[in-house]
Amino acid sequence: MYDIIVIGGGPAGLAASINGKNRNKSVLLCSNDYRDSYLYKAARIENYPGRPGISGKELLEELVNHAKKAEVEFLQEKAFAVISLDGQIYVSAGDKVENARRVILAIGMASPNKFPGEAPFLGRGVSYCATCDGMLYRNGKKVTVVGKAENSVEEANYLNEIGCQVTFVSDKPAFGLKEGIESVVAKRLEVMGKDAVTALKADDREIPSDGIFILRNSVAPSDLLPGLELDGGAITVNRRMETSVPGVYAAGDCTGRPLQISKSLGEGQSAALNAAESIDLEKKEGKSAR
Amino acid sequence: MYPAGSNSSLILMSSVPVKRGAFLEFLVFSAMGTFSLCAAYFKEEEKMMEIINLTEANFDTVLTTNNLMLVDFWADWCAPCRLMSLVLDRLAEQYGDQVTMAKVNVDQALELAVRFHVLAIPTVLTFKKGKLIDRQTGFMPGNFYMDLLNANLT
Structure with a gap:
């Protein structure tokens, strides 16, 4: 102690x-x-x-x-x-x-501002912790990482390594992502779903997602x-x-x-x-x- | 320190009532495989409590035979789950047999996590007479659960 x-x-x-x-x-x-x-x-x-x-x-x-x-x-x-x-x-x-x-x-x-849909789907697909919850998606599930923190790329790479199908969303182009991770640049984000998360709306595009990791500093x-x-x-x-x-x-x-x-x-x-x-x-x- | 629920030997013997204070001794005993010694030890304890390890096989039976039940979804790779476990251990001590405390290891019972849409851990579900009355994801302090349980004890 x-x-x-x-x-x-x-x-x-x-x-x-x-x-x-x-x-x-x-x-x-x-x-x-x-x-x-x-x-x-x-x-x-x-x-x-x-x-x-x-x-x-x-x-x-x-x-x-x-x-x-x-x-x-x-x-x-x-x-x-x-x-x-x-x-x-x-x-x-x-x-x-x-x-x-x-x-x-x-x-x-x-920042006290959450994305629309973020709070209601916390625990039903929205997560703040890749090391805590990544394993739940390891069998080829689709996860979208919203990279708001400096080490978000590392976390996305970790999720890719354990077997998730990763899309990386950030407001500026991201560097250092592993091969196989798609990088998406978008500003307006919204979490979509019903009982659980189904997609992340990134500007005008909907990215199908089983899980969305929102990583802030x-x-x-x-x-x-x-x-x-x-x-x-x-x-x-x-x-x-x-x-x-x-x-x-x-x-x-x-x-x-x-x-x-x-x-x-x-x-x-x-x-x-x-x-x-x-x-x-x-x-x-x-x-x-x- | 790992809380009670995150020890695999404890899960194997989850039907054996466990007193918190005996946890370290229990670890040593179970690691040595001296189950008979262990059982003798627990017989000496006055007030016993039980943390039930839930699987797909026993979930519905346990759910229907218990009035008020907290179910903690956890995994050993999740650090905040260890904090949640510490809180539940205290609640188990406090409420004794008034409330059933149960755990679901999502690595061992993924079907249950899927069934309840548990996609982040720790998640704690509270059931009263078999009905889901509360769902919390992430860490909540002990007094939150005390308020919840006190309001539903009858």
Whole structure:
């Protein structure tokens, strides 16, 4: 068991991880590759105090190096589910389940917009997790991958490898797809079906599908931790960065505006220090987060 | 840690009532194949509970003979299913024989997954008197199921 699991490797998550280690806590940082972050692509940042003109790449690399120096443990997997149970928080990420005394959500701003038909067919053909559900389609079933995340091509290739018949849909041409995967460029998408999914409507074309994998960079907070209190899509937190779920903190863009680096760094730090303090208190008093 | 349902030796013996706290010991015993020892061990437990492994062969019988039943569709390659299992284990402890807890391993009983259009896991179906009353895909917290079960206990 870790003291703290941080979910998300942007500025808030990295600041939280570094500060957790500074308080002598074991920290696991669970995130996509930092190079997949949209901040990485920012050529110039003008409003980060003291470092005008720094690039997103440079800033992220400095933060990642700092975290590595602080001996933060990295787990390069996407987190799918978080639960609080018996005073511990469990996180499922990729094919692993890890647990911790505290969890800090630094998952960035997920687009709250779903495609028409996506929510009603969740579990009836719509899936967010290729490693979870791909095997259900392995016997030559038709699956369509909607590639919204940086590693979507890899996931599509995985589905192809295990024996699915894969079509890849993205808003820009995709590269690196295995032979046998058809690439479709489309902007307007809609999930079609009756009892279960039958097709994905991609612009004017209907792609027959037994399953549709919609792969986004981050999982919406309400899907990650059902029951988490939100305010207009942002996670509700108090001054200590505590969410409505005991033991779970949030920091950065996922708590709402302003969506700025220095705000994220500050919130990440604040969340980690408060989490560390409550762990110390709990150990002293011998009580759990419940 | 793997929750109870994801252990194959447990499935073989799913008709044997299992107490959660005895799980580790059970793993060791079953791995050694000492079934007789195991059975003796469980006889000593006071309150027993059962997690039924459902297959196409026993599904309808189990469904019609149980009042309120949660059915968890899972597979051992699905990490969120392990979280769901942890929740169901707690619910099983809490509700004892008031609610029947059952599992469907989609690798072993694909027909059942097809029959209920289960195309993503974990999926939990809740049945009352043989009728499907709730369906949840993806992970839902324990208090959600407590509300659901409490409302349907009678």
